[in-house]
Amino acid sequence: MKYVLVTGGVISGIGKGVISSSIGTLLKTHGVKVTSIKIDPYINIDAGTFSPYEHGEVFVLDDGGEVDLDLGNYERFLDITLHRDNNITTGKIYEYVIKKERKGDYLGKTVQVVPHVTDAIQEWIERVAKIPVDVNDPSEPQACLIELGGTIGDIEGMPFIEALRQFQRRVGKENFCVVHVSLVPEPKATGEQKTKPTQTSVRQLRSLGLTPDLIIARCGGPINDSTKCKISSFCDIEDDCVIGLPDVSSVYKVPPLMEDSNLVEYFAKRLNLPLKRNRRALLRWRGLGSNQERALEEVCIALVGKYTKLEDSYASVIKSLRHSAMKINRKLKIHYIEADKLESQENDPVKYHEAWQQLCRSDGVLVPGGFGMRGLEGKILAANWARTNSKPYLGVCLGLQCAVIEFARNVLKWDDANTTEVNPNTNHPVVIEMPEHNTGMLGGTMRLGKRRTNFTTNKSIVRKLYHDKEYVEERHRHRYEVNPEVVQDLENSGLKFIGRSTDGERMEILELENHPFYIAVQYHPEYISRPLNPSPPYLGLLLASSGKLDSYLNSDWEPSPRSGC
Structure with a gap:
């Protein structure tokens, strides 16, 4: 050695x-x-x-x-x-x-x-x-x-x-x-x-x-x-x-x-x-180095998070976006938007309007993972804007939970729908803590590492992005999940959970009907994105934001080496 x-x-x-x-x-x-x-x-x-x-x-x-x-x-x-x-x-x-x-x-x-x-x-x-x-x-x-x-x-x-x-x-x-x-x-x-x-x-x-x-x-x-x-x-x-x-x-x-x-x-x-x-x-x-610089057409993504002042906070997310941009020959521009700036103009109206202008000028919206209540409402507002304006949206981990909360509030009319992380007493707990992780400890108590997600339908943009595999294996890091008791109500109104855990109890992938690209995943696909093999959900976001998703999905492609069958 x-x-x-x-x-x-x-x-x-x-x-x-x-x-x-x-x-x-x-x-x-x-x-x-x-x-x-x-x-x-x-x-x-x-x-x-x-x-x-x-x-x-x-x-x-x-x-x-x-x-x-x-x-x-x-x-x-x-x-x-x-x-x-x-x-x-x-x-x-x-x-x-x-x-x-x-x-x-x-x-x-x-x-x-x-x-x-x-x-x-x-x-x-x-x-x-x-x-x-x-x-x-x-x-x-x-x-x-x-x-x-x-x-x-x-x-x-x-x-x-x-x-x-x-x-x-x-x-x-x-x-x-x-x-x-x-x-x-x-x-x-x-x-x-x-x-x-x-x-x-x-x-x-x-x-x-x-x-x-x-x-x-x-x-x-x-x-x-x-x-x-x-x-x-x-x-x-x-x-x-x-x-x-x-x-x-x-x-x-x-x-x-x-x-x-x-x-x-x-x-x-x-x-x-x-x-x-x-x-x-x-x-x-x-x-890779030269292609990144030669790209002429630009694609702009709004990254709505709570740690945007330090780029390393979203290192894998940003690299996944860049991998995808290189794949489709686009110059990537990221609008880093502090989620809490979208919430209210009372404290700082200038930054409030700047944040919304950046969001509205973006070609697509990405809401990454995170913890705690700060900025949660801003992320929910970003999800709502993308849904109602037919803008490409990708939610990751907390981004999926925000999409569920937003949909429950504004489509199902459950006004107080929330995650129990923020409001344990809500009448509509659409996101709940996983029972097996309620240990009172923070370190190492989440659902961590590679887990299998089975697709539940053949008609899915995400499944096509994963080259029509029956399942995928991706890495997780979360302790809250969609409440299984509300899934039927959500699906009846058009928010489909097209990927679930092997026991069928955990909602892993959601896809909104009648929307160009409104996707969210509970796992973190950025962790196994590679420069020459970008993460499919991130690639889908960039394709949709560039107007190239349909042509990509309808073209012939080589099977991807990513995990799955």
Whole structure:
């Protein structure tokens, strides 16, 4: 097994996740089976209880693991299926060590960070690196990308640094490569690329026992030769091991840029990897980056949410929209609309009118998932506007529940229809908490992970988008669902639930009769969208918003590799 450790210096959010994914893409496209591990030094057991403003979106895996959004990057770039243990946190490690101590596995010894915690980290990495990640190939991966979250020098990351220092000796230097990602700022006042921050972070990394083999220098523009020479000299590394990576317009341009820097040859030599040279391997990635820029016609989607001030809060949603836009050769424009701004003009009439103008100027409406009452009424109003104005609408998770509440209020005339999350005493509880998840705990208590949804009819836009499969398997993350007792009333009035769980009790997909495209799903299809294989519901929204849905559904297509039969 070969290991590539990716660390970061100077600041967080420097792009380690995309760089790790791109390195994995280089290796995979040249014949190496790759897996990934993300280390997050926070004490939380997992990402499940994070506010989206705190750490971006919570990404959900097939096995129900709620993990860091970088694992979404790995899955999308590498087209692999990861597991909850591919995300290591301080909380998980300490929980593991404490359980062993309680069982007496340490034979009465004093349990310490070194060696017990550091040993646990190393054992975890070795175990997880061997887990197959390709559903069609049960063999073990050949290389493991390890991304260490945070910045070198963070106090919470120290046990992991020490563990990785020991791990390097354990597996041998020939099987362990360190890639350090560092910022090279370019102050406007001087226009000069500064290397001191990189020198400092590399010095700190070395003081902790790890020496970088490669330095990825991140900068707004290309790194000039004098800067590379300076980093090489002061960081004691070969010139060709300093790789400049400027800001780019699309993340899909990163793998080709890294290939152009001869990193394929570097890793083949440094780790003695059996790479199968394929000069055409990254043509599809080069095409993705250029196609995105060449699109001339625009499609505009209103994303009505409650966390729109931070784009990472809807990372997978936005990427799914972009995958679909590239598929249909459209330039994507997103109107980010704070849902609560649609509700009332009393507090801020200017923002109220701006929000409604943005909604009305959009070609389609997307209401993504979320929790709590803030912005709920605004999302319901957006669903109502799309329904009554024949605008394409896609609701995801809470977006489905908002569509149901809106329909019950305005079509069935149940004025107080609501979700019991907001109003436990409503006379018309159309959305209720799932009984098995009423535990009083937040972390890990939702309906999580991959579940099967059976189609209940052959006449369905959604079923056609999924290439007429009998069922689909998608990932879930919710603890509220449509009340089965009101389903018949809703369907009698035209709101059809054309996809249900295997027991028939959970409403998974709704479709409105006599509407060009009014679709909502309880699951999160964005989690398994891929650049070359967009999520069908998102693709449908973009097609409908571009006026191309009918021509797509009536044309011949190749069967999709997405799960289902």
